[in-house]
Structures are given as C-alpha cells and as structure tokens.
Amino acid sequence: MPAPRPEIWIKTTSAGLYCEPGDFYIDPIRPVPCAVITHGHGDHARPGNERVLATPGTIAIMQERYGEAAGASLQPLAYGETVTAGDMTVRFVPAGHVLGSAQIVLEYRGSRVVVSGDYKRRPDPTCAPFEPCNCDVFITEATFGLPVFRHPPDTQEIDKLLHSLTLFPERCHLVGVYALGKCQRVLALLRRAGYEQPVYLHGALIKLTELYESLGVRLGPVLPLTGVAREALKGRIVLAPPSATADLWSRRLPEPLVAMASGWMRVRQRAKARGVELPLVISDHADWDELTATIDEVAAEEIWVTHGREEALVHHAIKKGYRARALTLTGFEEDE
Amino acid sequence: MNRFAALLDALLFTPSRNGKLRLMQEYFATVGDPERGWALAALTGELVFDAAKPNQVRGLAAARVDPELLEWSYDFVGDLAETVALIWPETAGGEDHVPSLAEIIEQLKRASRGEVGRVLEPWLDTLDATGRWALLKLVTGSLRIGVSARLAKTALAEWGGVEVDRIEEIWHGLAPPYRPLFDWLEGRHPVPETGELPTFCPLMLAQPIEDSDIATLDPSHYLAEWKWDGIRVQLVARGTERRLYSRSGDEIGAAFPEVLDAMPAAVTLDGELLVLRGGEVASFNDLQQRLNRKTPNPKLLRDYPAAVRLYDILREGKEDLRGFSFAERRRRLEAWYAREPRPAFDLSPLVPFTSWDELRELRDGARERGIEGLMLKRVDSTYVSGRPKGPWFKWKRGALTLDTVLMYAQRGHGKRSSFYSDYTFGAWRGDELVPVGKAYSGFTDEELRRLDRWVRNNTVQRWGPVREVTPKIVLEVAFDSVHRSTRHKSGVAMRFPRIHRIRWDKPVREADTLEALESLLS
Numbered sequence: 001m002p003a004p005r006p007e008i009w010i011k012t013t014s015a016g017l018y019c020e021p022g023d024f025y026i027d028p029i030r031p032v033p034c035a036v037i038t039h040g041h042g043d044h045a046r047p048g049n050e051r052v053l054a055t056p057g058t059i060a061i062m063q064e065r066y067g068e069a070a071g072a073s074l075q076p077l078a079y080g081e082t083v084t085a086g087d088m089t090v091r092f093v094p095a096g097h098v099l100g101s102a103q104i105v106l107e108y109r110g111s112r113v114v115v116s117g118d119y120k121r122r123p124d125p126t127c128a129p130f131e132p133c134n135c136d137v138f139i140t141e142a143t144f145g146l147p148v149f150r151h152p153p154d155t156q157e158i159d160k161l162l163h164s165l166t167l168f169p170e171r172c173h174l175v176g177v178y179a180l181g182k183c184q185r186v187l188a189l190l191r192r193a194g195y196e197q198p199v200y201l202h203g204a205l206i207k208l209t210e211l212y213e214s215l216g217v218r219l220g221p222v223l224p225l226t227g228v229a230r231e232a233l234k235g236r237i238v239l240a241p242p243s244a245t246a247d248l249w250s251r252r253l254p255e256p257l258v259a260m261a262s263g264w265m266r267v268r269q270r271a272k273a274r275g276v277e278l279p280l281v282i283s284d285h286a287d288w289d290e291l292t293a294t295i296d297e298v299a300a301e302e303i304w305v306t307h308g309r310e311e312a313l314v315h316h317a318i319k320k321g322y323r324a325r326a327l328t329l330t331g332f333e334e335d336e
Numbered sequence: 337m338n339r340f341a342a343l344l345d346a347l348l349f350t351p352s353r354n355g356k357l358r359l360m361q362e363y364f365a366t367v368g369d370p371e372r373g374w375a376l377a378a379l380t381g382e383l384v385f386d387a388a389k390p391n392q393v394r395g396l397a398a399a400r401v402d403p404e405l406l407e408w409s410y411d412f413v414g415d416l417a418e419t420v421a422l423i424w425p426e427t428a429g430g431e432d433h434v435p436s437l438a439e440i441i442e443q444l445k446r447a448s449r450g451e452v453g454r455v456l457e458p459w460l461d462t463l464d465a466t467g468r469w470a471l472l473k474l475v476t477g478s479l480r481i482g483v484s485a486r487l488a489k490t491a492l493a494e495w496g497g498v499e500v501d502r503i504e505e506i507w508h509g510l511a512p513p514y515r516p517l518f519d520w521l522e523g524r525h526p527v528p529e530t531g532e533l534p535t536f537c538p539l540m541l542a543q544p545i546e547d548s549d550i551a552t553l554d555p556s557h558y559l560a561e562w563k564w565d566g567i568r569v570q571l572v573a574r575g576t577e578r579r580l581y582s583r584s585g586d587e588i589g590a591a592f593p594e595v596l597d598a599m600p601a602a603v604t605l606d607g608e609l610l611v612l613r614g615g616e617v618a619s620f621n622d623l624q625q626r627l628n629r630k631t632p633n634p635k636l637l638r639d640y641p642a643a644v645r646l647y648d649i650l651r652e653g654k655e656d657l658r659g660f661s662f663a664e665r666r667r668r669l670e671a672w673y674a675r676e677p678r679p680a681f682d683l684s685p686l687v688p689f690t691s692w693d694e695l696r697e698l699r700d701g702a703r704e705r706g707i708e709g710l711m712l713k714r715v716d717s718t719y720v721s722g723r724p725k726g727p728w729f730k731w732k733r734g735a736l737t738l739d740t741v742l743m744y745a746q747r748g749h750g751k752r753s754s755f756y757s758d759y760t761f762g763a764w765r766g767d768e769l770v771p772v773g774k775a776y777s778g779f780t781d782e783e784l785r786r787l788d789r790w791v792r793n794n795t796v797q798r799w800g801p802v803r804e805v806t807p808k809i810v811l812e813v814a815f816d817s818v819h820r821s822t823r824h825k826s827g828v829a830m831r832f833p834r835i836h837r838i839r840w841d842k843p844v845r846e847a848d849t850l851e852a853l854e855s856l857l858s
Contacts, residue, residue: 146405146408146409146412147401147405147409147422147423148409148412148413148419148422148423149422150422150426150465152464152465167358167359167362168355168358246747246753246754246801247754248754250753250754251754255751256753258753266422266465267412267413267418267422268348268349268415268418268469269413269414269415269418271349272348272349273800273801274800274801275747275749275753275801276349277349277350277351277355277750278349279349309408309412311408312404312405312408312409315402315404315405316402316405319402
C-alpha cells in the first residue's frame with residue numbers, strides 16, 4: 001500500500017499545524033488539548049495547553065516562563081526517543097536553535113515528515129547541534145529566506161564588540177539580546193573569546209540565564225544590574241532585551257554605546273533605523289546558504305516553507321526541482 | 337582593504353563627532369603608508385576616477401544571481417550597492433589575495449568607465465561582505481558616512497598634534513597618498529613645502545553677539561559692514577593657477593566659471609558669493625540653484641549670474657597681508673579694487689556709524705534682500721584663522737518667529753538616543769495641520785526631559801523611531817528666513833529653524849496659519 005499523501009494527515013488550521021492521526025497540534029497559537037512544542041520562544045511555546053510534549057529543556061523553559069500555566073500535563077521526551085500517538089510515532093531531533101530546541105520527526109504508515117521549527121547550522125556552545133534527518137516532506141522555517149542574509153562567523157562579531165571596548169573604554173556597551181538563547185549564546189561566545197569580566201544583566205534576562213547554568217551550560221560571572229553604581233559600569237558589557245536599549249531604562253548607564261545581536265543587523269538601514277551604533281550579526285536562525293544546503297541535505301521530495309520570506313525560498317526550491325509551497329501559518333513574529 | 341572597509345562601516349554607525357574622530361585616529365595610527373593616505377583621500381573626497389554606474393553594478397550581480405531573488409532582495413534592502421555586496425555568492429575555497437585599497441585605486445584610475453565592471457569582479461570574489469560594500473560605495477562615488485573633509489583633517493591634526501589649519505594651509509599643495517604629510521605628522525620630516533601653489537588659507541570667522549551684550553563694546557574700536565546672505569568664499573590666484581574655495585576649503589570653481597574667468601592675478605581675496613542682478617542681491621534660494629550644479633548650463637549662467645562681494649585681501653603679489661590691521665587691509669583692498677575693477681566682483685561697503693543705537697536702527701531698517709545683519713570688525717584686528725573670541729562679531733537681525741503645533745517627534749542619536757528630541761511642527765491650513773519644518777535645538781536639557789515625557793504620554797501612533805502626538809502643544813519656532821520649496825508638502829521651507837519657546841499655555845487653535853508663514857517669504 002502506498003504511503004498516504006502528507007497533506008491528508010497534516011493540516012494547517014487556525015490554531016496552527018494539526019496532525020490528524022495523532023490528534024495534536026504543533027506550536028499552536030491558542031490553547032489546545034494536546035500540543036507538541038519545538039522550542040521555548042514565546043511565539044512557539046504558549047501557555048494554557050492541557051497536555052504538552054516537548055524536550056526536557058523546553059519543558060524547563062516553559063515552566064520557568066509560565067509556571068502552572070505551562071500546561072496541565074507536561075511530558076518530557078529526550079532527543080532520539082520515540083513515543084507512539086495513535087497510529088503514528090513522534091521523535092525529537094536537535095535543531096541547534098536554542099537550548100532544548102527540536103525538530104519534530106513524524107511517521108505515519110511509511111511516510112515521514114520533519115517539522116524543523118526554528119534552526120541554525122553553525123555550532124552554538126549553548127545547545128545541541130542540528131541533525132539533518134532524511135524525510136519525505138521537510139517543513140522549514142524561512143526567517144532569513146533571502147540571499148542577502150549570510151551571517152558572518154560569530155567570532156568576528158564578538159571581536160568587533162571587544163575591540164570597541166578597547167577603543168571606547170569610558171562607555172558602557174549595551175547589547176540588545178533576546179532573553180532566551182541569544183543572551184546565553186553571547187555570554188558563551190564572550191567567554192570563548194577570553195573575556196572573563198563580569199557581564200551585567202537586565203532583570204528580564206536573569207532567570208533564563210540561571211536556568212541555563214542549572215542545566216550545565218557554563219556562562220561565567222554574571223551580575224544583576226540593579227543597584228550597581230553608574231560609574232562602575234564604564235567600559236562594562238550590559239545585556240538587555242532589545243526593547244530596553246533605546247528607552248528610558250538605558251538612561252541609568254554611562255554614555256551607553258548601543259549594540260544589537262541579531263541577524264537583521266546585516267542590513268544597514270535596519271540597524272540605523274533602530275539607533276544601533278554597533279550591529280552584531282549573530283543569529284540563531286539559518287541564513288540563506290544554510291537554508292538551501294539543508295533542503296538539499298535532507299533529501300525530501302517536497303518542501304513546505306513557513307514563517308519568514310516564504311516566496312524566495314519556494315522559488316529557489318522549485319527551480320532546483322523540488323515540489324515546494326508556502327505554508328501559511330499566523331502568529332509568528334519577525335523578530336528572532 | 338579590510339581595515340578601510342571596517343573603518344567606513346564603523347563611521348557609518350557612529351553618530352558622535354568624537355566617536356568618528358577616535359575611529360579615524362586609530363586607523364591613521366595603525367595602518368601604514370600608502371594605504372592610509374589613500375583612505376584619507378577617499379574620506380576627503382579627493383579621489384578622481386570614472387565612477388561606475390549603478391547599472392553596471394546591477395549587471396554584475398544579475399550575471400551571478402537569480403534575477404527574481406535579486407529583485408526581491410533589492411526591494412528588501414533598498415540600496416543597490418549594499419544589496420549586491422550582501423548577495424554576491426561566496427565561493428568556498430582558499431583565502432585569495434585580498435587587494436589593498438592602494439591596489440584598488442591604482443587600477444581604478446587606469447580603467448575607463450566601460451572597464452570598471454571587469455576590474456571589479458575579481459575583487460568582489462575575494463572580499464567579504466563589508467569589503468564588497470565599501471568597494472561598491474567607493475566606485476559608485478557615494479560614501480555617505482557622515483564624515484566631511486574637514487572632520488577627516490581634524491582627526492588627522494589631533495592625531496599628529498598640530499592645528500587643523502596648518503593642514504588646511506598646505507592641503508591643496510599635496511596629493512594622495514600624502515606621504516610627506518604623514519612623514520611630517522609622525523615627526524620624521526619638516527612640514528611639506530608647497531611652494532607657489534594656490535593653497536587655501538583657512539578663513540577667519542566671527543562670534544555671534546546678542547543685542548544685550550553690544551553695549552560692552554566701544555563703537556570707536558569697530559568698523560561695520562553688511563552681513564550678506566550668500567556663501568563665504570576665498571579666491572586664490574598664484575602663478576598661473578586660479579582657485580575658488582568654499583569656507584571649508586573645497587574647490588568650487590568649476591560651478592562658477594564666470595567668477596573664475598574674471599579673477600585677477602597674484603592675489604588672495606575673501607568675500608561672499610552671491611547671485612547679483614544689476615547690483616541687487618538675489619535670494620539665497622537663487623544661489624542654491626547654482627550650488628546644486630557641478631557644471632552650469634548657459635541658461636543657468638544667464639538666469640542666475642554669480643558674483644563675489646569682497647570683504648578682505650589676504651595676499652597681494654608675494655606679500656602676505658594677514659599680519660596687518662583690518663583698517664590697513666581695507667585700505668589696500670580699496671586701492672587694489674580701484675586699480676583692478678572687473679565684472680563679477682564688487683566691494684562690500686563699510687557702514688558708517690557713531691553709536692550702537694544708530695547702527696541698530698540701520699540694521700533693523702535694512703529689509704533689503706540678502707542682508708542678514710551686520711559684521712563688526714575691530715579696526716586693529718589681524719587676520720587669524722578660526723573663530724577667535726573678540727576681534728570679529730556677527731550681529732544678526734532679530735529672527736522671525738511663528739507659533740506652530742507639535743505633530744511628530746523622533747528619537748535623537750548618540751546621547752539623545754533615548755529622548756524624543758527631533759520635532760516636526762505644523763501650521764494651520766483651514767482645519768488641517770500641515771508640517772512646515774523640523775527642529776532639534778533651542779531648548780534646555782530640562783525642557784527636553786519635559787517634552788520627552790509629554791511625547792511618551794501623548795502618542796497617537798508609532799512608526800519605528802517616530803511618534804505622532806496629539807496636537808496639543810504650541811511651539812514658538814524661530815528661523816532666519818522662509819523660502820519656496822517643492823520638497824515640502826507645505827510648499828515652503830524655513831532656514832535655520834529652532835525651538836524658541838515652548839508655549840505650554842497656548843491653545844493650539846491660536847497657532848499660526850500657513851498663510852502667515854507665506855507672508856514672510858523672502
């Protein structure tokens with residue numbers, strides 16, 4: 001018997017991607033009875049679901065963020081292990097995006113679909129590396145789905161930050177980072193580059209950083225910013241959520257030099273418009289070259305493209321001979 | 337090239353003057369010759385080669401990249417050079433030889449316009465994204481990184497421990513890559529000899545003085561002349577060369593051939609460049625027509641005839657007159673002009689007076705076009721470059737003011753990046769408010785804090801760094817004059833607008849109308 005066409009058993013609904021034979025949703029945008037979650041970012045892992053299946057790392061992040069609201073029943077599933085749901089099986093494979101992030105491998109009557117979630121291909125000291133997984137349909141993200149996005153080596157970007165500290169030693173270097181993933185990765189990269197000074201954290205970043213440490217990710221000395229004298233912050237690195245860098249909050253810092261760690265910093269006008277003085281192109285998403293290489297690597301016949309610049313990646317995949325289409329899902333944010 | 341590209345990139349993102357100076361100084365201190373000299377030439381706009389056309393650059397990319405992906409990318413990025421720099425496919429493989437800036441410029445100078453594309457390609461293949469961006473900015477002739485020639489020279493002077501005017505004085509006798517200049521600044525050789533070249537001599541500028549302070553001066557120590565509303569220029573003729581310099585030392589002679597043609601030999605003069613019709617000064621807007629063109633066509637020359645109204649003489653024959661008093665130089669200027677009258681030149685007359693009150697009346701009565709106020713020069717003042725305190729004052733006519741309504745606020749840069757400090761204000765046209773200008777100065781730090789708070793609490797809509805606010809605050813705006821402009825929705829543009837007072841008390845319905853602003857058109 002031929003394998004069933006994937007679009008018969010995986011459907012886009014107003015709540016998100018729905019898997020019929022297992023009766024669960026993937027990264028649903030509103031509460032559902034059963035959710036399978038790729039990773040802990042707020043636009044993928046939302047509170048209020050009844051049952052949640054995710055990696056232990058993602059579950060720990062959801063509990064940290066949502067407490068009781070993380071879900072009535074939380075089921076951890078380690079990378080590589082398999083659970084059966086109805087007629088089908090579910091397995092997690094590392095996605096390399098943030099701690100705990102997973103691709104979801106779905107198998108149903110001989111047909112295999114991989115939902116990538118968000119992913120990247122380059123090494124990240126704070127999480128397990130992406131593992132390519134052969135499949136019939138690969139559902140890929142496309143946050144940076146334009147060929148102008150090619151992230152430089154992250155060591156080069158960290159060197160830019162450290163060099164700026166020597167050139168402007170009287171200025172506090174305020175780096176905008178997302179609370180989950182980017183913050184901890186920047187810390188880890190700084191340590192790898194030999195920076196041993198304490199790094200000061202905005203209050204919104206502390207708990208997740210402590211969680212990473214408790215899960216065994218070494219990030220070096222970090223201090224809360226609260227109560228630190230203005231003078232003491234000269235020549236120091238302060239990490240804060242991107243929204244705080246250009247707002248009232250930053251006025252407590254001495255001559256802040258605003259940096260931002262994001263893949264969007266590749267485009268100068270974007271960086272300028274945000275008032276960034278030191279753009280650091282450090283991204284937790286695959287760049288164009290990684291997206292296109294991954295499509296080739298997983299050897300899928302069919303590519304479904306979601307959240308991001310779908311049209312360019314679909315165009316590219318079709319030209320390369322794949323069946324490809326955009327999957328319209330709502331509720332995902334442009335910010336990484 | 338990588339160091340130069342990194343410098344341009346950092347300069348683009350660094351808003352503060354001090355930050356830019358430090359970046360350039362670090363570059364001059366750590367990069368060797370001739371590389372840094374070529375970089376200096378690029379920063380000061382002294383490089384001459386046939387610029388590549390945007391279409392050539394686009395063509396190079398189109399040959400390598402899927403055209404649809406290129407179009408989508410260009411739509412997203414919005415800048416062609418940057419799009420091509422980012423999208424250029426990188427070939428995995430050994431590190432090829434990265435060209436130096438010196439090599440790149442040498443080859444560009446030899447290449448004709450048609451060949452530029454061919455020489456660019458191998459460089460694009462070896463440089464990284466920032467290097468490709470810098471290269472494409474360089475060859476298309478538009479760096480736009482917020483660095484003036486003056487700022488680059490200032491960085492160089494501070495690094496070398498000399499006054500920037502010493503560099504200005506020899507600048508036009510030097511050529512890229514400026515090895516003798518760096519040798520001098522690093523103490524290996526004496527100051528470069530420039531000989532009989534028509535070099536620029538940095539201008540002497542005046543301090544502003546307010547009505548309230550004028551009484552502290554003794555009127556018998558000063559001579560007065562009109563302050564004309566054109567641009568300050570210096571005319572230099574030495575040997576067979578003739579040059580017309582702007583106040584920053586840029587050569588602008590090609591745009592004003594009638595002035596250059598009428599220039600006498602062996603003299604250095606200081607004056608105001610104006611559009612003059614039958615001895616009448618036309619508006620600054622008319623002069624703008626000429627300033628916008630690198631080479632004027634015959635119609636422009638006929639409709640907007642340029643001339644120089646002379647203020648001072650700095651050199652006659654081989655004699656440097658800068659050490660003489662202003663009174664003596666004025667005598668020499670008048671004597672020289674009596675011997676050498678010529679078209680496109682006239683003398684700026686002295687304004688006789690005996691008391692400040694008398695002079696103030698003359699000033700306020702002068703509604704003639706092109707007069708901004710008065711210049712007061714000490715009789716005994718020698719000609720000193722820069723803006724020394726005391727010898728020269730500019731005494732401007734009171735500014736025009738208008739009551740406008742705050743419409744939009746935008747976050748500032750650098751120290752002001754957390755403050756809404758750039759304000760767009762409007763005037764009434766019937767029941768509608770039309771934006772008429774933008775200002776970001778004139779208020780105290782305390783007022784800025786209060787305005788910032790008010791903006792945050794009265795926001796209607798946001799677009800990135802811009803907030804639209806409820807029209808509830810009247811800003812009394814001061815400005816020097818108002819002109820017709822096709823660039824603004826209101827059809828008019830103010831010159832030097834600044835916030836004069838914040839009228840927290842005044843109802844917005846009582847703010848001024850667009851017609852009131854138009855009635856002030858000069």
